[in-house]
Amino acid sequence: MNGRGTADRAGHGADHGTGHGGPADERRRLLALPPLPPPGDPAALVLTDPVPPLDGRPCGKCGNPVGRPYRGMPARQEGYCPRCGTRYSLRPQLGEGELLDGGRYEVRGPLAHGGLGWVYLAVDTRLRNRPIVLKGVLNPHDDEARESMLEERNQMIAVSHESIVRILDYVHHRPGDGGIDADYIVMEYVGGKSLQEVLDETARGLRPLGPDEPLTLEHVARYGCQILDALAALHEQGLVHSDMKPANVIHRGTRVVLIDLGGARRPDGSARRAPVITPDYAAPEVRSGGGPTVAHDIHTVGRTLEELSGAAVDGAPGAHGTGLGHISFHRLVERATDRDPARRFSSAAEMSGQLERVLRELLSLRTGRPYNRPSDVFEPTPTLLDAGLGAVPGLENWRGRRVRDYRRTVTAPVLRPGRPAPSAVAAGLPAPLPRPDDPAAVQLRMPGPTDPRAVVRQLERLLGGDGPGTSAEVRLRLCRAHLAAREELPPEHTRDRGRELEGAERRLRETEAALGLAPDARPAPDWRIAWHRGLVRLAREEVGRAEGHFAEVYGALPGEYAPKLALGYCAEHRGEPERAERFYHAVWRRNPQQGSAAFGLARVHLARGDRERAAEVLDGVAPTSRHYDAARIAAVRIRAARLTPGPGDRSGGLPDWRGLAVVREELPGLELDGGAGVGPERTRLTAEIREWALDWIQRVAGGVREAGGAGAGAGGRGADGVWEEDRAHLAELTGELFGGGRGEPPTERGLRTLLSWSFHDLARLPGTTPEQHEHLEDCSNAVFPRTWFVRPGGRRDRRAGPRTTPRTNPRTSREPTR
Template sequence: MPTSVLNMTTVTQYIVPPKPEEPAGTGSDSNPVTGTGAFPGTGRRTSSRAAGRGSLGAGLVEVPVVPVRDPASAVLEDPVVAENKRYCTNCGEKVGRGTDGEKGSPEGVCPKCGQAFNFRPRLYQGDLVAGQYEVLGCIAYGGLGWIYLAKDHNVSDRWVVLKGMIDTGDATSMAAAVNERRFLAEVEHPNVVKIYNFVQHPDPFTKAMNGYIVMEYVGGQSLRQLALQHHRDVGRAEPLPIGQVIAYGLEILPAMGYLHSVDMLYCDLKPDNVIQSGEQLKLIDLGAVRRVDDYESPLFFTAGYAAPELAREGASVASDIYTVGRTLAVLSIEFAGYTSRYKHTLPGPDVEPLFALFGSYYRVLKRATHADPAKRFTSCGEMADQLTGVLREVMALGTGKPRPGVSTVFGVETRSFGAGLTAEGEPALPAPDPLEVATILPLPLVDTTDHAAAALASITATEPAELVAALSAAPQDSVEVRLRLVKARIEQGDLRAASAELGSARRLVVDPADWRPDWFHGLIALAGRAPQAAREAFDRVYDAVPGELAPKLALAVSAELAGDMFAAARTYELVWRTDRSYVSAAFGLARVYMAQGARASAIEVLEAVPETSSHHVAAQVAAIKIKARRGETGVAEQDLHDAAGRLERLALDAERRTRLSAEVLEAAYTWVKSGRPGGGPPGRKVLGCELSERELRFGLERCYRALARLAATAEQRHALVDKANAIRPRTLT
């Protein structure tokens, strides 16, 4: 079986964090570094969405349940730290390694720096710690110490875990344990392991008192173990299913966000530190957790998961978000080189098939792991919102069933473009007007923290000129006021003024991650018939909010107007398959299919517009028109019957029904005159007329005379009467 990156050793390292009063320095992974306390771009990164918890999978994907493990079965028979996991906690040098076939000693002195090490357990079966916790044995070991299973005789013999240290002589490890004791008892979240107590017990070798964290027992498997088990089950190095990985992310993010909301940072997220038990995930191994304003305690991290600025600037909400992105990447792709070649980057869609298939997922990871902390997601809640949108897309593509959702940053599509009923003689699916598209695309929701938000909510004007006047008279200038002025100027058709307003808005923006100016830049470019410039602007928005459908719809119409039908079809399809309320995407996809000669596919899309949509009739009419018009292979008899049956079921006014009937009968007449290619047995009817030249002539005559009676002008009436007379078959009367 190929080697997986999850089989590779990950080493937790630590640094002394920068103090706020010290100047910035270069630093290294294991030596003290300096930096500033208020890091650029991270000042607002402490907010988080409420820490509520739903079922694993967000109701969108089923995640296999992991049985809760019998605690007693978890005890290791021979608790030994593998030699390839033995590193000096002071300098990172390999220690305790064997040579020439001889096993290495778990106890000794680092040959590089002289730091003593001891990897032996300190507690054994039968030990009674603090007169309360009876030890059953070791169950695991990690970067900071052995983990022991015990029974709490003071609380109904409940199972608990005691976490000690690998090297009791290491002051850094001791500091980490004290750090846990200091504030981890405050943590109260269903997805974070619960800390019960902190106790001490004499070391069997040195007789010094060692500290132990007492925490709840979480029976299950770590995400790393689940990934390795998946490899074994499928017989090859295959990552976990993307839906399952995203579901894990949607459980991890609220827990991380909770920690941020109480001014704590997790710092060392990786697959080893998350356990699934039953249908629940928990963050464990809280040894690296620290206060956001802690500039004294050692900073622990793991190579391949840690943000590049960590040694230079210290930990932040942004660096925590980085670890989430890296953890999801390691679980979802065969990420060879994640600690070397791709230590601070991701493989692109050109080399990673999953990223090529699910571009939105790639963009979530790309933003979460951006080199600039200020351009990452501003909170775990924001990342979770976008990741939820991506999961909806993934499941819609995978199951063929729409997975609509409510956006937290865009308004709904109140109008649709390219979906209107067409007049006689016009194409069934005319290309949309770019200016109209720019005024119809959804707008970003008003930022309620903007100081002019209340004033904007009181403006009731709807006409562009009135809206411009009201916005110009707003008591306070702000980004929101300027952006709304951009939209009003676009609706007026004054693109020069719109560009000027956008320039003013950009000067007011303080957050480098604010994508809204790019959105309005794209609208201006679209209205100005510069679709390629619009694509570039909307693509930047897509990078920022990859779980949203509005940017993809804008990208699709921009690609269509630029003549890139392949890109347009792919993006329209993504929007339409995810959420059927975006009817603009259905009409756009049908237009692109028609441009590519895929007539049947265009009809299929239009027929899928739901009856609950206000554009259902327009879609059915367009489908009828396409069926009744000659394609590359001509009109088929079945198309005529389908068009007629659909028309008979539609609720239309008399004039439109008659006009459509005439189109269908004209197509049938042309088909009969061409020799009935591929026709069935005689006697079949379309709209009450037998498929014969004589009967179709009579049917068309009736349609033209009915339309003449409904004509708006005498000229139109005379033309229709002439058509009726010309088509009428010769008779004796």
């Protein structure tokens, strides 16, 4: 079927060809729709009173409208053109029982009419009365309509795709009653529902996909991907559909089938007839008189998705369960229906790829399971956007600690959440893949040096001399290389860092000038320009302006994770935790290997004082991720640490016994020191955890008053008994990490002894300076529990009390293995 007024009943299609992109089987399962029940008797769809189009049709010779109502008079279904006198007939030309092709095809009746022709139900008598569809011209006196139908036949034969209707035969028919000779396309019959029927039934409160299957954005996205795959096959043949709309798509089984290609044409203006369009779906430039193009087809799909999403149960803003997926979907529709054709998706394949990724986002947010697919436009980055949360602290962690603070009540420092600086994020975000049509695309895809300065030198040589001096991609990569080289320099090298930033800006300006753009002119004509503008603004710590550029990239690529990662960081930096959580959560749910998103989400939870949710996010980082070990370290530190107390936190930001019990079990299995059982990293992390544990056990067992909080009485954690459960489970922590043994729980005295040993081990680590060694030995002596005895060789704290009661560590030497 074709054109305006296309059949809103049963359609026809095919099951052949393959989809585009991705592993075929996985993608087919992803895009599969709920199977519709087998259709009923096709004969029930035959029109008992077929009515020609009420708006008439152009005359086949002069183009004057014929068959329209005139001055209150009903339309004449057949007659002569009042302008040129050419005969016309808009009535169905085939009646029930009429035979074609020597009796092979028997007509059952008309199904509907399209823009150019009537569509009839028939059966193939040679194949056990298999239902088929016959399509002829609407006005058999219209020679141009006949030629258009022949053109449609040739076009449809050239396209082979499972979601495009399939032609079975072509027949010439001479009626026995002296009627007009006519040609008919024979197409397979497709039982199912048009998407217009899906919309209509949904509007009436019905569930066209099944009693337990309401229409959702996930269904709409699947419809869109399958439609776009079919259009991509059409576009590959140099054709455009021109009249995509819900009535021209049939949901059959688990797939859709595009019908009515009567308006399909080449976008070169060679068609002799006016384009067949539906104004409500057509692009503005086509409604204004322009010819259909690929950009027009993109617009019609966008309008189709927009209408379907309006009927979906989760299509309204803020719908439960869709999260950022809802926003991503509508960003995609906005780009597809942009008034400027140049700002729409460049191809059906590009739009399909982004819509598929939006579908994966919707699924992952609803189910909590990953639905990842590698990006086609961004390179994976090895950089973890973290500033130390997932790393074992160095000796500088204890620099500046006052020795006297270890003598009585130990208050361990609050864990730093590890938010990286904007300049570090600018250098560590994923990099766009080079455009395939860039002059230097081949060179840029080859392995290069890892040192940023070497990269700068290599690219500068490539840009000059005999290299592709016109390459925008080389300049953009130089921009990123300068940002990376800047981040390699120490913070105190301000002049050199400034030069690198100037180099990055210069290369970006050169690219903008080559494209005829004013600096920072918005919107950017290419998302790559917007992306690099955002990177440079981040490097300048202009986070608000960077966020605007990254939002442009999100609008252009709503299915990609890279702009969402950047926007999550911007929101986090600007103190908008809810927005940051939405972006980080969407990325992490879809791809648990994305460590940067997991760490960002963990930081958001830490800022709220939600220790367990932060640790659970990091626990969920996939073992196959390069950031898995860092995530495990961070989760252990979070469970043991003193955090900034949140509202209503009566524990002063300290953990509970459950978290410490997990730490005791997890610490031995961490991949530290290259897999060795002992080493500097394990020594430092053990010291940090024991310091937090000592802080905790003093309050559990010692009745310590928190600054600004309620005092702890005999019941612990204050009169409200906050610490009672922890005290009851102290024995659960018995072991090498926290002390205790033989049925005895850890004690403050035991933990002081263990922490003293840890400080002594830190002092003996390779590379420790004399000043660090002395400071750590002083800390070791200060934290050691009071004793009246001094072992030979013991080191006395010079700032201790009288010699009769020295505060001395009797330990002389131990291997740094604890």
